[in-house]
Amino acid sequence: MDTEARRWADHMEASGCWPDSSMWIRPAMLERAPRHEYAPDLVWVWNGDQWAAVERTTEPDQWAAAIYGSPYDSTITQITDSLPSSSLSCGSVVADMLDSLRLAPGDRVLELGAGLGWNAALLALQAGPGHVTSVEVDATLAAEARKRLDAAGLGVDVHAGDGAAGWLAGAPYDRIIATYAVETVPWTWVEQTRPGGRIVTPWGRLGHVALTVADDGQSASGWVQGLGMFMPSRGVDQGREWDQIPRNGQVETESPFPRAVEGLADSSLLFALRVLLPDIRITSRTDRSPMAWVHDGYSSWATISVTGPEGGAAVASQGGPRRLVDEIAVGWERWVHAGSPSLYDFGMTRTPDAQYLWVEDGEGGRQRWEPLQSSHHQSDQAA
Known part of the structure; x- marks a missing residue:
């Protein structure tokens, strides 16, 4: 395990994945809350045809390799209906999203999607005990995350519930972060974040955005922060894979x-x-x-x-x-x-009634980008 973890940390370093603006992230991920401490004994790897189980007690080397693969690989920790439904996110994206959150000691944080508690542990190490609330839709995962976080003495309040509803009892929050992808940022999240607060969430399974809530609380806007593949929220039709x-x-x-x-x-x-x-x-x-x-x-x-x-x-x-x-x-x-805009030229705005993406036009204006067609054609869904 030590060998795999060191190799993984070196790969993170060589790939420039440790953010200079958030120096707390590296020791938190490597020493204070290492990835393997929030991994189950059974993980899943793709063998070319299907998801195959890897057991820690019987295949320790393969298990360690699955936990500490590439910084750009996630570790699948749960399979539901033959599809991945929970994971330890890839280290590069975890570090990037935590950096995008701009988290300070004492900030009140709401996390949506606790999984087994690794990201919540990292948040608590920076925000402090009693400052992190996490919601997980799967009651079994929520109980497991609570057990691990309590054992670490991190003071995270874990609840089973629908992340789209946030957690009103603890609002308003200084920061909200989601660990699963949404197509539309729930307006509830904006309502539960203080003016000037920050929301970081994966969008559409291909990137993540950081939105700042306006002073009047009636909108949230911000920039795309990077790429990354994310699981959608539970219940969203993931469709078929290429070979299906x-x-x-x-x-x-x-x-x-x-x-x-x-x-x-x-x-x-x-x-x-x-x-x-x-x-x-x-x-x-x-x-x-x-x-x-x-x-x-x-x-x-x-x-x-x-x-x-x-x-x-x-x-x-x-x-x-x-x-x-x-x-x-x-x-x-x-x-x-449009001038081949960069990924980082794109931004998002969420209002009570709508969500849209835009690119700045160089003169202070924002040109909206709309889909060329509607998703999931009815003819395709029926096939």
């Missing part, structure tokens, strides 16, 4: 793709496409022959690859009710036409 998309009876078409496949690894382009095409999922590789896999989680899919020698033309194959490659091409052009 039905192909029987589908007509596959092939056509040239007008841009370089490698571009689909650009984090700023990926985020822009996430805003414009919310339900399209894209993964890619650039280490060998460049290739991208695209699907909508239901019934449409595509691959984009390079044929022939290096630098050759890209070809797209696609099937299903939607033409996903055509939609991506339109979204890509929209991003280029």
Whole structure:
């Protein structure tokens, strides 16, 4: 365990994952509340076909490797209906989100999504005993997190409940942080944060935002802070994985793709496409022959690859009710036409009635970015 933990810490260092502006995070994550102390004896790893259990007592080396993989890997700690439903988030994102929270000693913090308590422990080490409240929808996980946090003497108040409702009894909070992704930031969270307070939450399973509540409490705005994949809140339809998309009876078409496949690894382009095409999922590789896999989680899919020698033309194959490659091409052009804004040029505003993303236009104005189409077409859902 010590060897794996040291290797993980060194990788975090080499990758620049320890934030200079929040020096408390590194010792908290490595020494005061190490990751493995909040991991269950049974974790899950993907073996290429399914999620396979790894038991600490019988496979200690494999278990340690699953806990301390890459700084960019999460550790799956619970499977529900054959899908991951709880995890220890990847260390790089945990550190980045804690840094984005701008947490100070004495701040009152509400955490949504306790899991097994690791993030709550880190919050309490900075905010102080009695200053952190955590809500977890799974009563079994909540009880386990409470047990671990009580044993550590961290004074975290853990409740079983729906995170979307916040926890009114402790409001107002100086800081709110969620450990699961939301499509729309619950207005309840804004109402339970003091004016000038800060909300950090994953959005749409591809990034996280930090919002500051306005002085009048009637809005919250802020910037996208970084990328990262997150589980959605419980009950949200996660759709199908790439290899689960039905192909029987589908007509596959092939056509040239007008841009370089490698571009689909650009984090700023990926985020822009996430805003414009919310339900399209894209993964890619650039280490060998460049290739991208695209699907909508239901019934449409595509691959984009390079044929022939290096630098050759890209070809797209696609099937299903939607033409996903055509939609991506339109979204890509929209991003280029807007000046190819960076991931960090995007911001979000939440009001009582609406939520929208925007990019500053260079003159102090904000240009809204709206989806090019509605998510989860009815025809796809029925397939």
